[in-house]
Structure formats: C-alpha cells, structure tokens
Amino acid sequence: MSSTSHARARLRDRRVYLRSHPLLFGLLAATRGRAVRRLGRTLLVHGPDAYREALTRLPLDRTAAGTTGAAARAALRDGEGVLFDQEGGGHRADRRGLAGTLGAAGVEELRALWQPLLVRRLAPLARGGEVDLVDLARELSGAVVCALLGPGADPRAVAGAAAEAAAASVRSHLPGPRRPRAEAAAARATDRLRLLLGPADEALSAMVAVAAVNTTVAALPRAVAWCADAGLWDQAADAALRPVLADELLRVTAASPLLPRVAAADGAVGGCPVRGGDRLLLVARHAAAAHRRDPDPRRPAGPAVARLVFGAGPHACPGARLARAQLADVLGALAPYRPVVARARVDRGAALPGWRALTVRAGAAGAAA
Numbered sequence: 001m002s003s004t005s006h007a008r009a010r011l012r013d014r015r016v017y018l019r020s021h022p023l024l025f026g027l028l029a030a031t032r033g034r035a036v037r038r039l040g041r042t043l044l045v046h047g048p049d050a051y052r053e054a055l056t057r058l059p060l061d062r063t064a065a066g067t068t069g070a071a072a073r074a075a076l077r078d079g080e081g082v083l084f085d086q087e088g089g090g091h092r093a094d095r096r097g098l099a100g101t102l103g104a105a106g107v108e109e110l111r112a113l114w115q116p117l118l119v120r121r122l123a124p125l126a127r128g129g130e131v132d133l134v135d136l137a138r139e140l141s142g143a144v145v146c147a148l149l150g151p152g153a154d155p156r157a158v159a160g161a162a163a164e165a166a167a168a169s170v171r172s173h174l175p176g177p178r179r180p181r182a183e184a185a186a187a188r189a190t191d192r193l194r195l196l197l198g199p200a201d202e203a204l205s206a207m208v209a210v211a212a213v214n215t216t217v218a219a220l221p222r223a224v225a226w227c228a229d230a231g232l233w234d235q236a237a238d239a240a241l242r243p244v245l246a247d248e249l250l251r252v253t254a255a256s257p258l259l260p261r262v263a264a265a266d267g268a269v270g271g272c273p274v275r276g277g278d279r280l281l282l283v284a285r286h287a288a289a290a291h292r293r294d295p296d297p298r299r300p301a302g303p304a305v306a307r308l309v310f311g312a313g314p315h316a317c318p319g320a321r322l323a324r325a326q327l328a329d330v331l332g333a334l335a336p337y338r339p340v341v342a343r344a345r346v347d348r349g350a351a352l353p354g355w356r357a358l359t360v361r362a363g364a365a366g367a368a369a
C-alpha cells in the first residue's frame with residue numbers, strides 16, 4: 001500500500017485527537033523523542049520497554065486520584081473495588097471469572113451472536129445506502145455486554161449508559177477544582193447502567209460494560225475509516241491476512257491511548273528514578289509505535305508490540321481476544337462492499353478519542369461487484 005494512502009488515513013485519524021484534547025496530544029507528541037521524560041512529579045512514558053516495565057514491575061497505587069482505578073471506584077461508589085483498582089486475591093478471582101467468558105470458547109459463542117447482527121446492519125450498503133459505524137459499534141458492544149452480563153437488557157440502552165458513565169467520569173476528573181455536577185452525572189449514569197444490567201455482581205458488570213463499550217465504540221469506526229482511506233479492502237477480504245490486519249489497525253488506532261497511573265513506591269522506569277506518589281502518563285499509542293509505523297499485515301509489528309495497546313501484566317485487558325475477533329469480523333463483513341467514508345464527525349465529549357458519527361457507503365468497486 002502506498003505511503004500516500006496511509007498518510008490520508010492518518011490525517012483523518014489525527015482529527016480525533018486534535019479536536020478533543022489538542023494541548024495534551026501536542027505535549028505528548030513534543031516529548032516522545034525520549035523513552036521517559038520527567039516534568040515535575042509527572043513522568044511521560046513513551047518507550048515500549050519503559051511502558052511495559054511500569055505496568056509489570058513498578059508497584060502502582062490503583063486507588064490514587066486521577067487514575068483509571070480511582071475513576072472507576074468513584075463512579076461506582078463501591079468500597080469493594082472493581083478490577084481496575086484491585087490488587088491480589090480479589091483481583092485474581094474476578095479475572096478468573098472473566099477469563100471463562102472471554103476465552104476462546106466464549107468468544108466463539110459471541111461470534112454467533114454478532115455475525116447475523118453484522119449482516120443485518122450492513123445490508124443497506126448493497127442498496128446504495130449508508131451505515132453509521134459508530135451506531136453499529138454501539139449496538140454491537142451493547143449486544144455483547146448484554147449476552148455476557150445482563151441477558152434481557154436493551155443493548156442500545158446499555159451502550160448509551162456505559163458511554164455516558166465514562167464521559168461524565170472523565171469530565172469529573174479533569175484537572176482543576178472539583179466538579180460536583182459532573183460527579184453526580186457520572187454516578188447517575190452508572191446507577192442506570194447497574195439497573196439495566198440487573199442483579200448479577202452489579203459493580204463488576206457495570207465496570208466491564210464501561211470498559212467494553214467505550215473502547216469498542218472508539219476503536220471500530222477508527223479502524224474501518226483507516227482501512228477505507230488507505231484502500232486496504234483487498235487485505236481485509238483475505239481470510240489469512242484479515243486477523244493480522246485487525247491487530248495492526250488496533251495498534252495504530254490505540255483506542256485507549258493514555259493510561260494514567262501513580263507509583264505506589266520508589267523504583268525506576270526506563271532507567272529513570274521514580275518516587276512513590278509520582279504520576280505516570282503511560283502513552284500506549286507511542287509504546288505501540290502507532291505514530292511512526294503504518295499498519296502492514298505482511299510485515300506486522302508483531303504481538304509483543306501490538307498487544308501493548310491492551311496494557312501489560314496482571315491488569316492487561318481481558319477483552320483483547322474479543323476485540324480482535326470482532327474487528328476482524330467487521331472488516332470481513334465490510335470488505336465485499338469496498339466502503340468509502342461518506343461523513344465523519346468527531347465526538348469531543350467522549351471518554352476516549354473517537355468519532356460521534358462515521359458514515360460509510362459502498363465504493364465503486366464494491367457497488368459493481
């Protein structure tokens with residue numbers, strides 16, 4: 001694939017960062033020349049080895065303010081802890097529960113659920129119509145979450161509440177004075193989500209729903225747009241290349257681009273001394289070389305680098321297998337239409353950089369086929 005087509009894809013994809021958090025991503029781009037850079041009590045961690053080291057070797061304070069764990073705990077108002085903020089035995093027990101449903105057999109069962117949904121939702125493309133991939137990703141992730149956690153719930157309502165809970169939680173944790181209204185909005189959205197998902201372990205279910213919906217709704221449309229803009233549909237149509245293409249697209253779009261963490265004790269990351277209480281901004285996007293290496297299923301970055309977008313160590317994303325299989329299936333279902341992007345609008349209020357709407361229609365080659 002020519003570098004010009006990837007440049008076009010990159011140009012569109014950059015808009016999701018520049019419209020939502022221009023200053024933050026400007027700062028991260030300006031400092032990425034070094035694996036680790038200290039700014040006061042904050043370390044910006046860009047290099048793959050340093051990023052992995054921070055997640056696997058350094059003791060982290062998972063309940064410190066400004067971290068993902070603290071945001072999860074505050075939104076759920078749950079003293080017990082829920083995955084992101086847990087450690088040790090309780091964490092391992094909850095992970096074991098998820099490993100069953102999100103393992104190879106579990107994902108195979110879920111594919112049987114989403115494949116007919118994809119056929120139905122993409123049918124308008126055959127008639128010259130348009131499909132909004134954000135809307136599709138919401139329904140898809142809502143349906144998966146309901147199948148896993150809340151049978152009987154309405155997938156769209158679950159996806160809507162999960163998105164609102166994450167967005168309000170991010171708003172309430174912005175630097176600066178406390179934002180009681182945003183905190184209350186986050187708690188309300190999370191309560192709605194817990195109600196929708198029903199009586200199972202509500203806090204854990206709500207946590208998994210938020211993690212699954214927001215990443216999927218950010219990742220799928222961005223990956224499809226890149227595929228369309230760079231003209232990668234031949235690779236998406238090839239059953240052998242497709243899973244690797246999916247991994248590569250997840251790598252370059254790095255849906256969860258920044259992991260905010262806090263060190264619990266003194267140590268070192270990438271040769272740079274760390275003190276307990278130091279803030280770490282772990283830049284998944286740079287660790288996975290998303291900014292400098294185009295997606296190429298014939299010469300992929302390889303799992304050791306590509307998987308960094310899912311974190312590393314004991315808290316690494318348990319939904320990675322599901323996310324990879326789902327994107328591969330979405331690409332496979334779209335490939336016959338050779339879609340092009342008709343319209344795209346950034347979601348400036350979402351928890352993760354992404355599109356509010358990303359509409360595709362069949363391209364000339366797909367429409368003629």
Ligand code: HEM
Pocket residue numbers: 055083084085095102207208211212213215216219250254255256259284309310311312313314315316317318319320322323
């Ligand atoms: C493109 C899609 C996805 C991306 C990029 C992504 C990324 C991540 C990242 C970076 C973490 C933090 C890892 C760490 O701290 O080392 C995480 C954690 C998590 N993810 Fe995902 N994720 C995705 C999809 C999903 C899905 C589909 C599910 C559920 C079905 C899910 C469930 C979770 C959960 C429950 C955690 C917390 C794990 C823990 O703290 O033990 N994720 N994810």
